[in-house]
Amino acid sequence: MAHPKNPNKREKPSESSGKSETPGFAARKIAADILGNVVHKRRPLDxxxxxxxxxxxxxxxxxxDRALVRAILGVCLRHRGEISEIIERLLDRSIPEKTGRVLDILHVGIGQMLYMEIPDRAAVxxxxxxxxxxRRARPYKGLVNGVLRRLGRETEQATSDLDSAVLNTPEWMLESWSGSFGLDTAKEVAIAHQSEAALDxxxxxxxxxxxxEKLGGVVVGAGSVRLAKKGAVDKLDGFEEGAWWVQDAAASLPAKLLGDVKGKRVADLCAAPGGKTAQLAAAGADVTAVDISKGRLKRLSENLARLQLSADVVTNDLRAWEPEEPFDAILLDAPCSATGTIRRHPDVPWLKQAYDVETLSVIQAQLLRRVMGWLKPGGVLVYCTCSLEKAEGEDQIAGLLAESQELELVPVVADEIGGLSASITSEGYLRTLPCHPVTKDGSQKGLDGFFAARLRRI
Known part of the structure; x- marks a missing residue:
């Protein structure tokens, strides 16, 4: 069968035998299990x-086999809307089975047939x-066989005229992005989500x-290194000696907005997993890293130890914690819907709902108003989220500035962020989109979606 042209088509990882006599059976069964847990039970993929x-x-x-499962789940989640539409086109009537198990198996099969280099006969x-x-799907094995074989025969008809940007994005998300950035840009964002994130x-x-040069990558953003190939991170040169850490080029930008922090007392709030903490510590700051999650802070401390960096690590809820003295600078990476990270977390569209944004927006507003009082006069606060929703970014800052006379906005300038002028709004906020250039000349694209604003206490 001729596969549809797809820029995201992935090479098939080599398989090892599973518990079944059929090679690859265990991987497919577990992929269907996990897909069901994510989309029906809303369990995070990670x-x-x-x-x-x-x-x-x-x-x-x-x-x-674990690599194969990851690859299958990646394409099934990134193309979930398209696959659902294809199944509807191939079915004469809906499947009465209630648990979704048959649909999960069909999604795994179609994901392999259309978006991976796996022979149709093996996938079927x-x-x-x-x-x-x-036992739940057994009565429908004939239907599974018929649908997939029909897809093999009628690929062009079944896959024609699919609007991937619309189908693979929940309606509320696309409406939100269209309202914020315009429909064309919203669709560019949605298409960017169909590609896996680079390793920065x-x-x-x-x-x-x-x-x-040493790792065969290129410099992007404001000094990040983007690798041409992915592999086991802990096997790369420089890992053991702590020469670098993994961090998306966009995620590295908010900490840079604090400027020269050497010798300053800086708070990294909602700090885990610690990329920004490491940036601040490496720049010579006296860092206090606070997060509510003990488990995630353990990972932060392990990363700091590998990097031979230090910080005062505090496990606490920011709504209850009080610093002993004010800070010269604060970086608040507030809890958010994470819709800017869909390239690396393709389950986000199928886990998040519009009400999640509303709930998180309340928490963000509370945190902003609480931590602003922890700044010294003249101190700088950078507020950021890895969200594409204005309610979690621009609206938060506009609301704060409208009611507070203690803070003023300090606009972001392109030189601070590697010349990425497309990621600076007319107000002076940082707003990266997954479809934005990651190099000054625009030769490469692809960033996590981030919002950041810099405020100074008057």
Missing amino acids: AELDLVSGHSGFRELLYN SLAVECASSD LTIKDGTSEAWA
Whole structure:
């Protein structure tokens, strides 16, 4: 079968045998299990794939089969809307099975057939075997076989005229982005989400050009190194000695807005997993890192130890905690809907709802008004979120400035962020979009969606 032209098509990872006699069966079965847990039970994908506490079947797989499961889940979530539409086109009537198990198996099969370099016959055969092995799906194994075989015969008809940007994005999200950025840009953002995020590194001592050459990458953003190939991060040069850490080029920008922090007392609030803490510590700041999650702070401390950096790490809720003395600068990376990270977290569109934004917006407003009092006069506060929703970014700052005479906006300028002028709004905010250029000349694109505003206490 000729596959539809797709720029996101991935090479098939090599497989190892699972518990079934059929090679690759276990990986497909577990992929369908996890897909169901994410889309029906709203369990975060990262939690399901955690090698300590995640899906027990996934943890038991060998490395190559785990890679295959990750690849299948990636395409099934990134193209979920398209696959759902294709299934509707191929079915004469809806499937009465209530748990969604049959649909999960079909999504896994179609994801392989259309978006991965896996032969149709293997995808169909293993999907039928998955249905046969599941008591809920067993009565529909003939339907699974018929739908997938029909797709193989009628690929062009089944996949024609699919508006991937609209189909793969929940309606409320696309409406929100269209209202904020215009429909054309909203669709560009949605299309960017269909590609997996690049691997970006922040270099501890700032020698980005040297490390880019050493690791076969390029310098992007405001000094990040983007690698051409992905692999085991802990096997790369510089990992053991703590020369760098993984951090999206956009995520590295908010800390830079604090300017020269050497010798200053700086708070990194909602700090885990610690990329910004590491930036501030490497720049010579006396950092206090606060987060509510003990588990995530453990990871932060481990990262700091590898990087040979230090910070005062505090486990507490910002709504209850009080600093002993005011700070010269504060970085508040507020809890948010994370809609700017869909390229690396493709489950976000199927986990988040509009009411999540409303709930989080209340928390963000509370935190902003609380922490502004922890600044010294003349001190700088940078507020940021990895969200594409204006309610979690621009609206928060506009509301704060309208009611407070203690703060003034300090606009962002392009030189501070590697010349990425497209990511500066007319108000002077930082607003990166997944479709924005990540180099000054525009030769490369792809960033997490971030909002940041810089405020000074008068």
